[in-house]
């Protein structure tokens with residue numbers, strides 16, 4: 001017997017359709033399909049149907065929930081995180097506040113190398129436990145699908161350790177998780193003057209083992225001055241593609257590092273960061289299928305310029321927005337905070353930011369056919385807000401806890 005739950009008295013369901021929504025670009029990011037004064041029915045963890053309050057179908061409901069005139073929208077899709085790390089890095093934060101740059105800290109063996117040292121020391125089971133606790137917190141805050149990267153290992157053993165932890169999280173998580181191998185996050189100290197040696201280690205030892213054990217869905221490289229060059233990035237990502245791992249690139253965080261033309265050349269799934277992005281790079285992206293992923297939490301936390309989101313929209317480009325949750329450049333794990341930052345610092349309207357953080361994030365993770373929008377057969381992962389005056393209020397009321405209920409697989413948390 002199917003189990004039906006009815007949610008009634010909904011002010012408006014946003015991002016709903018009879019079919020999964022496509023990736024939204026330009027103006028389409030402000031014109032979200034919606035259904036006012038509505039009901040929503042869940043059947044066994046999936047969306048069954050939705051419609052106007054006057055047309056509730058005659059079914060036997062196991063449970064009836066009132067939305068109390070709140071909005072419903074799909075759960076956040078966080079398409080870029082480094083959630084599996086061993087320790088926070090608050091001391092480096094203080095060092096930066098006192099004037100040291102990210103590069104200086106990194107040159108001294110801090111930054112990513114500091115995180116790698118901590119990963120080498122922690123046991124796999126403890127790493128799993130603290131990561132699982134973090135994931136639970138994220139899910140409670142409304143994140144309904146997530147990407148998690150390795151990249152704090154930087155040795156065969158430690159990278160595999162992180163990827164096994166992500167695999168276990170996948171097995172035990174109620175929300176979809178995509179796993180990304182980011183061995184090319186930084187050069188470990190012992191390869192400082194032997195970059196090709198580390199690239200060889202990634203290509204000949206890490207990637208074959210990761211592919212053999214099916215430990216990743218994507219491969220990512222930090223393509224940036226003082227990190228991986230365009231040539232090194234290309235070499236790694238093309239080998240990863242041969243193993244079936246689509247490409248993502250951390251690029252243009254601090255400089256125009258060449259990652260954008262490369263992403264188009266190799267047909268990457270996403271290019272992430274883009275604090276530095278000029279009009280030529282915007283045009284290149286526009287003519288491709290590469291999904292730009294903006295990370296305003298990192299720009300905020302690092303006091304960097306914000307990605308030129310409105311210029312991108314004006315050119316008709318679409319993008320997703322994610323947390324970049326990590327211990328170095330963005331300790332923010334809550335998508336709601338990122339939503340507010342997106343509106344205030346990148347001058348997006350409430351609809352644009354919402355579509356970037358739901359449907360577009362889902363497409364960036366190849367999950368558009370199960371989450372990111374509300375359609376019959378979608379995963380019933382969604383957020384119900386308290387009764388608020390308008391959608392604009394959601395963007396505006398920064399410290400108002402306007403999330404009333406979070407549903408995951410049809411269950412209220």
Ligand code: NIG
Nearest residue numbers: 112222250298324326328329
């Ligand atoms: O996305 N930019 C590179 N990687 C991470 C931060 C790494 C770290 O400092 O731990 C990021 O910002």
Ligand code: FE
Nearest residue numbers: 080082250324
């Ligand atoms: Fe990142």
